[in-house]
Amino acid sequence: MRAWWLVPALMMMTGAADAATPxxxxxxxxxxxxxxxxxxxxxxxxxxxxxxxxxxxxGNPMIESAASGYNFTIYFYGCEEMKDCNSLQFGINFADDGGNTVELANKWNQSKRFIQMSLADDKTLDVSYDVSTIGGLNQENFADVVDWWSVMLGELSKFFKENPAPTLNK
Incomplete structure (x- = not known):
């Protein structure tokens, strides 16, 4: 007797085992x-x-914090059912004061490697830094991530002094 059903059954068992593994x-x-x-x-x-x-x-977790004179939010992404997230996005946004333009965002992005600026449809200026945490970051790595964000927020302040400064979106 051939065990034709064995291959599909084994495939299903493998899938079930994967689904049960965190x-x-x-x-x-x-x-x-x-x-x-x-x-x-x-x-x-x-x-x-x-x-x-x-x-x-x-409904996903988020963290409110502050650095370099700015309040910011850390958003959780890649979540399944509002948990088991796999990445973070540090973010801050600024309401349009008439000076928020694609050109302003591009000027920032030309010289910044990690932190990106974009212009939303409502002319809000969004500044963000995305970080994958799959497998985890050790404390030193995470402290470096936060330091980069904090330093770049300080750079953002300088940038706005040299360019039309937007209004912080609350």
Whole structure:
């Protein structure tokens, strides 16, 4: 008797095993978007305030913080059912004061490697920094990520002094 059913059954069992395995492993000493509290703890350890909340639009976790004189938000992305997220986006946006243009964003982007600026349809100027945390970031790596963000926010302040300064969107 041929076991024609064996191949499909084995394939189904492999799929079921994969589905039961957590997709976002995060060691206890690592910073991972899949464990929002690890991000909060790492921010606080680096000397930043960090308030864990939820996005009103997606229900995903988000963190409110501040650096270099600006309040900013850390959004969680790649989430499944508002958890098991795999990446973070540090973000801040500025309402249009008449000076928010694609040219202004392009001028910033020409000399910045990690932090990007874009103009939304409503002329809000969005500044963001995306970070994957799959597998986790150690504390030193995450502190470096936050330092880059903080330094670039300081650079943003200088940039706005040299160019038309937008109004911070609250």
């Amino acid at each position: 997709t976002m492993d995060c060691a206890a000493n690592m910073v991972c978007a899949s464990r929002p509290q690890s991000v909060v703890d790492a921010l606080q350890a680096a000397g930043y305030k960090a308030a864990l909340t939820k996005s009103k639009s997606t």
